[in-house]
Amino acid sequence: MSKATASLPRTIGAHAILLTYTIIALFPVFVVVINSFKSRQAIFQQPLTPPTPKTFDLIGYTTVFGQGDFFLYFQNSMIVTVVSLFFVLLFGAMAAFALSEYRFRGNTLMGLYLALGIMIPIRLGTVAILQLMVASGLVNTLTALILVYTAQGLPLAIFILSEFMKGVSDDLKNAGRIDGLSEYTIFFRLVLPLVRPAMATVAVFTMIPIWNDLWFPLILAPSEATKTVTLGAQIFLGQFVTNWNAILAALSLAILPVLVLYLIFSRQLIRGITSGAVK
Amino acid sequence: MGSLKIENVKKSFGPVDVLKGIDLDVKDGEFVVFVGPSGCGKSTLLRVIAGLEDATSGRVLIDSQDVTATPPAKRGIAMVFQTYALYPHLTVRDNMALGLKQAGEPAAEIEKRITAASTMLSLEPYLKRRPAELSGGQRQRVAIGRALVREPKLFLFDEPLSNLDAALRVNTRLEIAQLHRRLKATMIYVTHDQVEAMTLADKIVVLNAGRIEQIGAPMELYHSPANEFVAGFIGSPKMNFVDGARLGESVKTVGVRPEHLTVDPKAGSWKGTVVHTEHLGADTNVYLDCEKAGLITVRIFGVYDAEPGSTLYATPDAARTYRFDADGKTVK
Ligand SMILES: Nc1ncnc2c1ncn2[C@@H]1O[C@H](COP(=O)(O)OP(=O)(O)O)[C@@H](O)[C@H]1O
Numbered sequence A: 001m002s003k004a005t006a007s008l009p010r011t012i013g014a015h016a017i018l019l020t021y022t023i024i025a026l027f028p029v030f031v032v033v034i035n036s037f038k039s040r041q042a043i044f045q046q047p048l049t050p051p052t053p054k055t056f057d058l059i060g061y062t063t064v065f066g067q068g069d070f071f072l073y074f075q076n077s078m079i080v081t082v083v084s085l086f087f088v089l090l091f092g093a094m095a096a097f098a099l100s101e102y103r104f105r106g107n108t109l110m111g112l113y114l115a116l117g118i119m120i121p122i123r124l125g126t127v128a129i130l131q132l133m134v135a136s137g138l139v140n141t142l143t144a145l146i147l148v149y150t151a152q153g154l155p156l157a158i159f160i161l162s163e164f165m166k167g168v169s170d171d172l173k174n175a176g177r178i179d180g181l182s183e184y185t186i187f188f189r190l191v192l193p194l195v196r197p198a199m200a201t202v203a204v205f206t207m208i209p210i211w212n213d214l215w216f217p218l219i220l221a222p223s224e225a226t227k228t229v230t231l232g233a234q235i236f237l238g239q240f241v242t243n244w245n246a247i248l249a250a251l252s253l254a255i256l257p258v259l260v261l262y263l264i265f266s267r268q269l270i271r272g273i274t275s276g277a278v279k
Numbered sequence B: 001m002g003s004l005k006i007e008n009v010k011k012s013f014g015p016v017d018v019l020k021g022i023d024l025d026v027k028d029g030e031f032v033v034f035v036g037p038s039g040c041g042k043s044t045l046l047r048v049i050a051g052l053e054d055a056t057s058g059r060v061l062i063d064s065q066d067v068t069a070t071p072p073a074k075r076g077i078a079m080v081f082q083t084y085a086l087y088p089h090l091t092v093r094d095n096m097a098l099g100l101k102q103a104g105e106p107a108a109e110i111e112k113r114i115t116a117a118s119t120m121l122s123l124e125p126y127l128k129r130r131p132a133e134l135s136g137g138q139r140q141r142v143a144i145g146r147a148l149v150r151e152p153k154l155f156l157f158d159e160p161l162s163n164l165d166a167a168l169r170v171n172t173r174l175e176i177a178q179l180h181r182r183l184k185a186t187m188i189y190v191t192h193d194q195v196e197a198m199t200l201a202d203k204i205v206v207l208n209a210g211r212i213e214q215i216g217a218p219m220e221l222y223h224s225p226a227n228e229f230v231a232g233f234i235g236s237p238k239m240n241f242v243d244g245a246r247l248g249e250s251v252k253t254v255g256v257r258p259e260h261l262t263v264d265p266k267a268g269s270w271k272g273t274v275v276h277t278e279h280l281g282a283d284t285n286v287y288l289d290c291e292k293a294g295l296i297t298v299r300i301f302g303v304y305d306a307e308p309g310s311t312l313y314a315t316p317d318a319a320r321t322y323r324f325d326a327d328g329k330t331v332k
């Protein structure tokens, strides 16, 4: 921050507000993580205290790793998230480029149609989607989930990316055309690097709902071989007894991969923003 | 070699007609400048020539070959853009090399041309840098270099100087003029700045609202403008236009350039009050509110002191006044 805009009370005030918000936002995560390291009794007696040597217990984690195929569930979640993300970004960016770059009949209408999905929740179509998957024999496959999540992520991706792509200099694309670059090269080599911050934003917005989703895994792919982490954690959630240690441990573990992905994308995001600022 | 012929080119964006029938001949080695107010279609015309935009109708011929359906890279042209449009992820050398690599030129030939171009534009120290590490003037020189190495039949410039500051603009203008003299290549240059047009052009094409108003050498346009628009557009400060009826003339409008008026404190044709004076050192612009002629500008060479509010008489040089009919056409 520059000297001219930084007065001490203001700085303290701003930090106080931001810190308060951070604490409130992170509190549930914090509680989940600390309790995952405690014995069952301690979870219920002192849910807000961090584990002490007396209450420290890894029973949750041992249950999770002992029980069934948690590694498989993680792998499934990872595959579904990363592959869907890849398709959303690829197809979203390509559609956005076509919509923002080429003038063709029905361009605006097509844009509106593709953006409609932002307003209509895909879950309304669950029954039809299930019928479709049954008919095409895709039930209990990861492909079913990837297809659904790709469809779910595309509208927002196209909407955000086409706005950003309109901002990419026409001259640059035209310079590429005069130098004999194909439209694909112009798209992949000139335009995509320039909208990288937008891609990172879209990636973050797309990834988290997919990773957290319980609905479609439960309906489309509940088999043992295709369970995702969120679905896998449900086995500890019984009608009469709930294994809280295991649930909390599973949830704590589930945070890690998505945190790593987020860090990767947010670094892109920040780099993109600062590179624009000092240009 | 590099001649260009445009036959009745029209271009519409949906219902908007941007180019309304352009015919033009450019001879080999000519420096042609398209000039006109913003939004009159200069860039659109240039993009049609480059093949970046398809004409709605009409033909474009380069070296007598119909290129209307040829993609930009195959037309033998090179273009320099207002925003430089350098590839941000490539070094200066690779920026220049890309087009040649795409065209499949051998590496030795590419190297030779880059060396020649970078020497000509004093770009050798920067060849390894990226565009972000260059100043505006250097970037534009790289953009010109990228055009040079293609050895095109036709150079196209779209307002290449308008993002540069005033001093740099004059330098780069000079460089472009020297480049033209040295290469003897055909160049087409778009600008809204009539000073650039006058200083660079062999031939100026004045465009207005998608039509060509006049084509001619700079002095031809200055001395014998075909119509009121050209008369007003060429020359700075702008030509004074006076209602013919107020002067007792039969024509619609009478025009006289600020430099073709003389002033005298005692006697003259048009009595007026000084509204404002601008001192530029080499000359002085006096704004006079005249009884007969309305608000006019007078350009006086050297320093001239006139108090606002004082009375001055302005006299037009009768041999150098222009008369325009109701359609704006010049009356001989
Ligand atoms: N891609 C486009 N779509 C719609 N209108 C356009 C497009 N490009 C240019 N125009 C319009 O055409 C007119 C001429 O533009 P242009 O050739 O860029 O003018 P200039 O003489 O300033 O270079 C402008 O009114 C502009 O709004």
Ligand SMILES: [Mg+2]
Binding pocket: B042, B043, B044, B159
């Ligand atoms: Mg323009």
